[in-house]
Amino acid sequence: MATDFWSSSHYKRWILDRATLRQARADDLQYVDDPEHLDFLSIFFANLISRLGKKLQLRQRVIATATVFFRRFYVKNSYCETDPFIVVAACCYVAAKAEESPVHIKNVVSEARMLFGKHGIKSFPSDNSKLAEMEFYLVDDLECDLTVFHPYRTLMTLCGKAGSANGGDTEAGEVGVGIDDKRYWGTGEGKLELEEGAVQMAWFIINDIYRSDLCLIYPPHLIAVTAIYLTLVLHSSTRATIQAQTQSPPASSGASASSSPPTRRSSRSTASSHKKAAQDIVGFMAALNVSMAHVAALAQEVLALYVLWDRYREDHTGDSARHAFTQGQISPFGAAAAGKQRSASVLSGTASSGGTPTTGEQREDGPPQEPQQVVTPAFLVHLLLRMREARLADMAHPPSGRPMAVNKMLERAQAAG
Known part of the structure; x- marks a missing residue:
């Protein structure tokens, strides 16, 4: 097991480019009307993994590992040729073992049968051997690379929280090549001082990033720094502190020295009168050994994810962060801006209809917005069934007139499910 991210299989084999991800979805794109539907499937399955993990009482790190396993598996496979639901269960089962939090098969x-049954999935096998068989297929496609680095430890270490106090809880080398380890890892100096609410917001942003393929494209330390960057913008009190620091002129040391009266040399009076200077948060971010251009680009992609996620509804209430943003109530960053309510609302509801309602708002300062499709879990489940049926039909009746050989992964999925 590699203790350094830069020498691990995560960095060497599983940091992918966008061309690879586009190629992985090439078969699925043939059976969807809108490519965005595949992005909604990413959100849907990440939510399923999270809900199943919570039912199994898994830690957030284990849930994140299961999500990464799921995305790595579908780099080599397609939704239309496999059963994603048994893959979800297998990912949670294998991730629990990999993170030393095993659960009984x-x-x-x-728990998977109960959860998937709420979405109308009645074909999930009740035989334990089917899931055990899928476990071997999953580990095979993962090439036995079960070590996953996550942004959570980098976040807690940079913020000087409890995670960094535990010597075994820091992942060496994850913040960047050539970074001053004494400043950021050993002595406690240079830690970013954030309120508890701000740290929690950054944690939620990291959770949300796993709803997309960004965890396959960017290294974890860059995701953690981006979460902090967005928190500095979104957290109201932290943003106010930064604005006060940037707007207030620096104090003149000479003037202050001449105007202040002489004081007695007393250690007690010096200690009581001394106040810790406010941290230069902007300077801290600038001193990090990361490309701020990459951080800004990733922040824009997180914003795009929240805009897309805002059209995904599980509760059918019609309430959304996007509608609140158009009314000037909150920012458009979903869970990051609204706290834990967004994640709780997304993970709590279930759908009972396969329809795809649309929504559109009219802003006071512009023309009416085009109605946008609102995607529900029931619609996505129906979409998956149609994709698989169309794929089977194409394989049975190809244009050449000769039946195609059944894909090996399809045989695996059928045997397991």
Whole structure:
């Protein structure tokens, strides 16, 4: 097991480019009307993994590992040729083992059947051996690379929280090549001082990033720095502190020395009168050994994810962060801006209809907005069934007139499910 991210299989084999991800979805794109539907499927399955992990009482790190396993598996496979639901259960089962939080296979099967049954999936196998068989297929496609680095430890270490106090909880080398380890990892100096609410917001942003393929494109330390960057913009009190620092002129040391009266040399009076200077947050971010251009680009992609996610509804209430933003109530950053309510609302509801309602708002300062499709889990489940049926039909009746050989992964999925 590699203790350094830069020498690990995560960095060497599983940091992918966008061309690879586009090629991975080439088969699925043939069976969807809108390419955005595949992005909604990413959100849907990440939510399923999170909900199943919570039912199995898994830690957030284990859930994040399961999500990464799922995305790595579908770099080599397509939705239309496999059963993603048994892959979700297998990812949670394998991730729990990899993160040393094992759960019994019977619990995984029973909880998965109950959860997927709420979405109309009745074909999930009740036989434990099917999930055990899928486990081997999953590990095979993962090439036995089960070590996953996550942004959470980098976040907690940079912020000087409890995670960095535990010597075994820091991932060496994750913040950047050539960074001053004494400043950021050993002595406690140079830690970013954030309020507890700001750290929690950054944690939620990292959780949300796993709803997309960004965790396959960017290294974890860059995701953690981007989460902090967005928190500095979105967290109201932290943003106010930064604005006060940038707007207030620096104090003149000479004037202050001449105007202040002489004081007695007393250690007690000196200690009581001394106040810790406010941290230069902007300077801290500038001193990090990362490309701020990459951080800004990733921040824009996170914003695009929230805009897309805002059209995904599980509760059918019609309430959304996007509608609140158009009314000037909150920012458009979903869970990051609204706290934990966004994640809770997304993970709590279930859908009962396969329809795809649309929504559109009219802003006071512009023309009416085009109605946008609102995607529900029931619609996505129906989409998956149509994709698989169309794929099977194409394989049975190809244009050449000769039946195509059944894909090996399709055989695996059918045997397991």
